[in-house]
Amino acid sequence: MTDSALCAVQLTKRYGRLTALDALDLDVLPGEVFGFLGPNGAGKSTTIRLLLGLARPTAGRAEVFGVDAADVARAHGHLAYVPADVALWPQLTGAEILHLQARTGPGTDVAYRDELVERFALDVSKPARTYSTGNRQKVALVAAFATRAPLLVLDEPTSGLDPLMEHEFRTAVRQARDRGQTVFLSSHQLAEVEAVCDRVGILRAGRLVEVATISDLRGLRxxxxxxxxxxxxxxxxxxxxxxxxxxxxxxxxxxxxxxxxxxxxxxxxxxxxxxxxxxxxxxxxxxxxxxxxxxxx
Amino acid sequence: MNTGILPASTTVSLTTEPSPGRAVTWLALRQIRRGGLTVTGLAAGMTAVVAATYGQVMADPAAAGSLRALAGNPAIRTLFGVPIGLDTAGGFVVWRVGTVIAVLLGVWSILATTRITRGEEDAGHWDVLLSGRVPLRDTVIRHLAVVMMVAAATATTITTVLLAAGTPPAGAIIHGAGTGLLGVFFAAVAALTAQVFPARSPATGTAVAVLGVGLLARMIGDGVTALGWLHWLSPFGLLTLSGPYVHNRTPPLLLLAVAAALTTTATLAAAGRRDIRGGLIPAPAGRPARTSLLAGVETFAVRRTLLPATGWLIGIGAYYLLIGLTAVSVTGFLRDNPALAGQAAQAGFAGLGSIPGFAATLFAILAMPVAGFTTVRMTAFLAAETDRRLTLLTSQPVTRIRLLGAEVAVTAVAAAFLVTGAGLLTWAGVTIMGGDLALAAALHGTWNVLPIVLLSLGAAVLAVGWAPRWTGLIGGLPSVGAFLLLIIAESTAAPLWVRDLSPFAHLAPVPLTGPDPAASAIMLATGVTLAVIGGLGYRRRDLLS
The missing domain is CATH 3.30.70 (Alpha-Beta Plaits)
Structure with missing residues (x-):
């Protein structure tokens, strides 16, 4: 199991009678860009919360590079995360949030971070209160891409970005893969997944219905x-x-x-x-x- | 793509006229109905309990004597107001719970108003709402009206309870109306600050500061005869001036109503002159990064605590400076009235005629605001979790215990600073007036309440781990709850074990006597145990978001 960057074994989450995630088995290999597809409410964010140890599985287990996801101090040393709906400390500026993330994170390439700030055209002098959805997402993306963490977990990271920034995002994903980083990209934007992913898992109503390479998936056509x-x-x-x-x-x-x-x-x-x-x-x-x-x- | 008109068969025929305004009112009501019912229920319940016990207390000479001594206690007098009409059931209720209910309703009105107006706007929830047919001014006034309705409902329930208890109608109406108007006034103040400031916390903070200054002005007016006119400037002072059951004056209440109406008008004017998501005071456009205290989870906790802790220090410090300044004259008065001092001694307030004794009784109530501070900090920590500000930090290689531990440790240290500040300012006040209170004695006195504060903090941490929605209530139990329990137990001649449930019953009157190490150790151990259990729960549970 330690070969996997991310691994879920019979991962299950129930909220009362609602089964949000049903016995998910998943392996994401180091160095690959894995697309995690599914409509809204399929359980993508629940899966990510379990993989990050933000919620506890009802059954099964999740591992990050062989470390139990519940052991967040070690597991998170291997990853950087961009949440679906980024909320920031309203009184801190973008630069201050990036500084805090770098100081508490798994190690940041500051020069690359500054380059990313330029490329994403982010004004980091503004307090986060004044940021639009897209700008909040940019802050989280810059913080995540600038880390040297071997795994990037991105939960619908481009929903607030304009097409130009989406292009920058795809470039950044490819550069991350070229550096050997693994990318776990949850999305419902197929064009994005088609453009950057090597393999795709499709989730529906809490169940994994398919894992295939992009070309396999086209073969289903x-x-x-x-x-x-x-x-x-x-x-x-x-x-x-x-x-x-x-x-x-x-x-x-x-x-x-x-x-x-x-x-x-x-x-x-x-x-x-x-x-x-x-x-x-x-x-x-x-x-x-x-x-x-x-x-x- | 065909963007033609829908075929006639799919056109929905509306059987009722849409009423967007009413829908907005319902939305506002839905957001505050639970809190509103709680506040109204608490006000009615407290009034009913105290009214019901009046006869019983007065029938027992010992209880009546201890009540009079309690009324003479300067700490109680500054908190509850000057007792007038203690010889009637109505007057007794007004003095005993009037201020508490007024503060409760006032604070709730402020928090509810800023939460459902500026808070919702801040969170972006109003973007959709205001794209509908209801303009901003209407939306604001409808939200404000709903909070004011709760204040009016509270007023009606209090009056009804007092009438049912058989007290004279004039007093019941004056007291109920006064309390309700105070809630209405503070709701209006909060709505105004929510238009002025572009963010929820300064809006809430400013409105709470207005309430605090109002309360302080009444206390000064009560304590310093020459400054009695301050009552006219304070909503709480106006309630005192209305004198329910004794004077039954309406002009002070009319003044309060006019003030509330003017504030509401100002709110509407301000709402008409600002952008959505903006305030009259514009948000700063940008600034250079200030990266001090952003090096880690612990220092970040310090950074987030600094500003609120300073605010609390100013409020608490001002009150204890005032206590220090008035200590000499009040203790002199009690020394000159041996009968009153004797009754106080009988009731357990020995040595009120001396400055250390006077300070000791006032230091006991310091536990409440400081525990309030720790509880508010814990609820703020939870709010960061629920609105997902904490998500980026929880996805860093940092254990949850470290995140919570940093917050708890910083809060505990800040609480220690608050009590130290209170001790220093009391000493300064006494010393300025030429009184005699050693600095060490003052500090020992204020530090003596830390175990209760830490017990409260432990209870709040327990709630964070296991019952996050109840953090505010559970955190307040060992301090405000326990103090009210002690007061009610003492004024209703309840069995001794009820009184002993309160940590305040075990608080040694330092600096009049030495501390009670055993009691302090038990409170500390309980607080630490609760915090550890809470930490274990927090480590295991799903994060809210």
Whole structure:
């Protein structure tokens, strides 16, 4: 188990009768950027609270580099954290908060921190009271990225950032990975996860439904095929890998393809196909498919 | 994308007219209903209990004698006001619980008002609210009105209880109305400071300072005959001037009502002239970093405690300087009235005619404000946890015990500074007036209350670990709660064991006598045990956020 940067074994959290997290098994390897996806209320923040020892598991255990998450003095020596909704001491300025975080944290690269302040265009002379959501998030991000902690735990860190700053964020994540830092990125922004993550875990209603590499996840996709034809419509029943066949207007047909296309192409060859369009679904659509299926159950 | 008009079938037909204003009022009410019910219930309960015991106390000559001695105790007089009409049930109730209830209602009105107005605005909750159809001024006035309604409800309950107890209607109405108006006035003051300052803590602090100065002005007015006019400047003084059951004067209450109306008008004017999330005083735009005391968890706890501790030191210090300055004249008066001193001695307040004896009785009540300070610090620590300011620190390589321990240790040291300050200023006051009180005696006297303060702190830490929502109440039990228990037990001739439950019953009157090391050790040990149990709970529980 000590090989993992983050490890959860049968991690469970119940609040009374509500099961917020149900027997989560998770391994995040050192050096990888792990995306933790799920809709609001799926239990992402609960998982992070358990991994950080901010809440106690009802059952199971969590470890950070082989250290029990409850032993925060040791476990937190290996990590830096950006909460989902950053609250700061209103009377302290950004610079003062960064100073406090550096002095109490696991070690900070001050030169890099100053560079990050520049890159994120953060005015650190202002009291935190006057910061917008995005600026509060920037303070926490700068503090976390500037540490030399081998693990960064980021809980929906870009929800308040504008596109320019989101770009800076992605650059900072890549630089962290290049330095050998592990990144655990909780998000519901698929584009972000697709852009920076190596592997993804998908959480729904407190259960982990999938752990896959980004390319694996794309492999789950089904291509969406639209054809135009003249004359009789092709007969696509009983063709392996073809599903959801439906007319898409006059002389058009739409279907999804989840297997090798050869059988479908053979069937199409029998009719006069005038146009053929194949569309690759985005990760977002794959993701929605997951939850669409779950929701329709 | 089609942004066309919704088809007619999906248009919701409204069966009732929307009333956004009423919705805002309900929102305000929801936020304070529990506290409001508690305050009204406490006021009614305390009034009823004391009114019910009046007959019993007066029937027992020993109890009546000790009551008169208690009334002569200068500490009690400065706290509760000058007793007038102790020979009637109504007058007895007014003197015994009137000030306590007035302070309770006043402080609650301030805290509730700033919490649901500036606090909610600060937290960003009003951004959505004010994007609706209700403008800022209406929102403020509706929130303020709800707090004022609680004050009015308290007034009505007090009057009803007093009428039910068979006291004369005029006195019952004057007393109830006076208490309610005081709550209304302080709610208005808090609403005004919440418009002036762009943050909750200075708004609350300023309003509480107004209350403190008002209370102090009444105490000075009570203590120094030449300064009796100060009563007219203080809401508490105006209540004294109204003299329920004895004088039944309405002009002082009318003056208080006018002051409350003017303050409310000023609040509305201020609300109309400021930005949302801003105050009349703008928030500073920026400043160079001040990194002193930001080197670690412990020093950061010191940094956060410095300002509040200074505020408390000014308040407590001013009161004890006043005590020191008046000690010579008051003890002289008691020396010249041997009958009164004799009764006091019978009731256990021996040596009131001497400065050490006088100081000893007043040092006992020092435990309450200082324990109040420690409880407030613990609730502030919890507030940082619940509103997630503490999250960034709890994710650092710092144990929870160290976080809590730093806070508790710094609070305990600050409490020691407060009692030392009180001792020094009492000594200074006495010395300036040419009285005789050794510095060591004064300091020993104030340090003597530290075990009660630390017992309170221990109780608050216990609550932080196991029942965080009750921290304020549990932290206040060993100090304010225990003092009220002692006073009620003594004035209602309750069984001895009830009185002995109070740590104040075991507090040696230092510097009149030596300290009671056994009692102090038991209180300290209990406080430490409670704190350790609380720490264990805090280490284990989920953080609130």
């Amino acid at each position: 089904r291509s969406e095929v639209t054809i135009s034809y003249t004359g009789t419509a092709p007969d696509l029943t009983m063709i392996p890998g073809v599903a959801a066949v439906q007319p898409a207007g006059d002389g058009q047909l739409q279907f999804t393809l989840t297997a090798a296309p050869a059988p479908a192409l053979r069937a199409l060859a029998a009719v006069d196909v005038t146009a053929l369009a194949v569309r690759e679904p985005s990760l977002e659509e794959i993701f929605l498919d997951y939850y669409g299926e779950q929701a329709s159950r």
